[in-house]
Amino acid sequence: MSYDDVEIEDMEWNEELGAFTYPCPCGDLFQITKADLKLGEEIARCPSCSLYITVIYNQEDFMDDNKSNRNSKTLSSTKLPQTVTVA
Amino acid sequence: MEEEEEEEREVEEVWSWGAGSEGQLGTGSFDDRHLPQLLSFPPRAAASAARRISQIACGGAHSIALTAGGSVLTWGRGTCGQLGHGDVENCLKPKPVEFFEQIVISYISAGWNHSGFVSDSGSLFTCGDGSFGQLGHGDYESHSSPTRVLFFASKHAKKIACGMRHSLVLSKGPSGLGDFLYAFGSGRRGQLGTSLDSSRKSIAVPQAIHGFKGDEMIAVSANGDHSALLSANGHLYIWGRGFSGTSDSHLPQLLPSSLKFSQVTLGWNHALLLTDCGEVFMLGRMLGGRQESLEMHVPLCSTPSITPDEVCRAMTPTRVPGLDGVKVIDIGAGAEHSALVTENGTIMTWGWGEHGQLGFTVEVGLLLLLEVPAYILKVEESFYEKPNAAIYHPVVKAKGSDLRPPFTICWITGLCHRSRLQPS
Ligand SMILES: [Zn+2]
Numbered sequence: 102m103s104y105d106d107v108e109i110e111d112m113e114w115n116e117e118l119g120a121f122t123y124p125c126p127c128g129d130l131f132q133i134t135k136a137d138l139k140l141g142e143e144i145a146r147c148p149s150c151s152l153y154i155t156v157i158y159n160q161e162d163f164m165d166d167n168k169s170n171r172n173s174k175t176l177s178s179t180k181l182p183q184t185v186t187v188a
Numbered sequence: 189m190e191e192e193e194e195e196e197r198e199v200e201e202v203w204s205w206g207a208g209s210e211g212q213l214g215t216g217s218f219d220d221r222h223l224p225q226l227l228s229f230p231p232r233a234a235a236s237a238a239r240r241i242s243q244i245a246c247g248g249a250h251s252i253a254l255t256a257g258g259s260v261l262t263w264g265r266g267t268c269g270q271l272g273h274g275d276v277e278n279c280l281k282p283k284p285v286e287f288f289e290q291i292v293i294s295y296i297s298a299g300w301n302h303s304g305f306v307s308d309s310g311s312l313f314t315c316g317d318g319s320f321g322q323l324g325h326g327d328y329e330s331h332s333s334p335t336r337v338l339f340f341a342s343k344h345a346k347k348i349a350c351g352m353r354h355s356l357v358l359s360k361g362p363s364g365l366g367d368f369l370y371a372f373g374s375g376r377r378g379q380l381g382t383s384l385d386s387s388r389k390s391i392a393v394p395q396a397i398h399g400f401k402g403d404e405m406i407a408v409s410a411n412g413d414h415s416a417l418l419s420a421n422g423h424l425y426i427w428g429r430g431f432s433g434t435s436d437s438h439l440p441q442l443l444p445s446s447l448k449f450s451q452v453t454l455g456w457n458h459a460l461l462l463t464d465c466g467e468v469f470m471l472g473r474m475l476g477g478r479q480e481s482l483e484m485h486v487p488l489c490s491t492p493s494i495t496p497d498e499v500c501r502a503m504t505p506t507r508v509p510g511l512d513g514v515k516v517i518d519i520g521a522g523a524e525h526s527a528l529v530t531e532n533g534t535i536m537t538w539g540w541g542e543h544g545q546l547g548f549t550v551e552v553g554l555l556l557l558l559e560v561p562a563y564i565l566k567v568e569e570s571f572y573e574k575p576n577a578a579i580y581h582p583v584v585k586a587k588g589s590d591l592r593p594p595f596t597i598c599w600i601t602g603l604c605h606r607s608r609l610q611p612s
Contacts, residue, residue, distance in 0.1 A: 104475070111376060113319065124300050124352060126456055126475075126523035127543055128207050128249040128265075128595070149209060150542050152475075 206595030212264030222544030247298030258292030269332030270316030299350030310344030321392030322373030351410030379428035412456035422448030431472030
């Protein structure tokens with residue numbers, strides 16, 4: 102059974118993993134790639150446990166690259182580890 | 189003839205179990221632990237009062253410990269700077285946060301990937317992931333060293349609670365007025381409790397939450413997309429993501445109950461409530477939990493309007509089964525598991541245990557779901573090796589527990605009475 106339904110807007114783009122991610126209750130991240138989304142895949146799995154979530158998104162948004170770029174721009178607030186201000 | 193010589197000494201221990209993938213158990217390894225592990229921290233020899241643990245907070249995959257003397261140690265996942273060590277490295281063992289060497293910290297909290305610290309003079313510091321404004325600095329930057337939140341410069345912060353992507357801060361009001369509660373970070377599910385129109389965006393500047401009807405606020409809790417506040421007279425207010433599939437609450441809701449609550453702790457889909465009589469109640473359900481689904485599917489983008497009937501059904505606390513005759517003194521909620529401490533000092537756990545978060549031995553990889561609390565640590569099982577001819581009667585009382593995504597850390601203090609039988 103799917104652990105949760107999560108909208109794509111609530112997922113974070115992780116450059117390092119090349120995937121959209123969302124926190125898993127095991128401490129790791131549910132992950133789904135743009136290629137997966139392009140194919141209409143809606144299950145994001147966690148590499149560390151048996152849980153998975155259903156991703157809610159519009160497949161058309163990922164059908165061509167321009168649109169997918171635009172989509173990741175809306176998630177630009179995502180901070181990757183490299184951008185952390187190291188004091 | 190044998191004579192009995194008695195010694196008394198304080199003992200303090202920290203135990204951890206569950207997922208260890210980022211070093212969050214503090215055992216020095218990345219392994220999951222299905223049985224409670226006694227940590228070599230705090231150092232047994234240095235039993236000075238100032239070095240005792242006064243609070244422990246567990247985040248998504250990191251841990252924070254506060255000592256009675258106001259020092260802070262952190263360990264676990266540090267990839268967003270949440271450990272406050274000035275880098276983005278994981279840390280396998282408890283390590284002092286040097287930034288606080290000259291500052292006395294009095295309260296701590298750990299979120300998914302961020303951390304909050306309150307000093308004895310009322311200053312607030314945050315570090316870690318700031319992508320959603322959850323650090324409260326007015327921007328969306330992350331910080332790897334604790335950074336003072338300027339919004340509270342002229343205020344007196346008392347407590348902080350960090351959720352998945354948001355934070356709540358309890359602050360002392362001007363004399364004569366009651367305290368204030370502030371929220372910042374993601375408000376997507378109503379967890380900021382500030383207003384209906386904040387529902388779809390994040391707020392990086394703390395904003396006051398209203399609607400507590402003049403109740404004196406004493407405790408604040410956040411986890412997942414949930415928020416809760418407890419008042420001195422035992423009232424519980426709760427807001428954020430709806431439990432059991434009901435609509436989200438974008439403003440604090442007073443739990444309609446005649447029970448008097450003394451503690452609240454939140455998971456990702458459930459809330460545990462402790463009453464002043466030592467009984468435990470639950471809202472929502474954990475993975476595998478049997479509490480009945482409300483059989484109500486509400487779309488994620490549902491309007492914030494909630495019918496009174498719906499609120500009523502989602503907000504009715506259910507008594508946790510299997511606790512007849514057991515008086516509970518402390519509760520802790522992980523994302524999908526729960527733990528409690530009884531007045532006898534025993535610890536019980538239930539919920540999701542795939543990574544060992546329940547503290548039982550299970551086959552690795554087996555999805556363990558336990559619906560009823562079960563004992564894992566009994567005080568009679570002495571923590572010490574018994575030297576010859578000495579009998580230990582530890583009167584150990586579990587002091588507290590804190591848990592989040594799926595690991596658990598308990599710290600246990602008490603008097604250890606040692607009776608030595610000596611041949612005369
Ligand atoms: Zn997982």
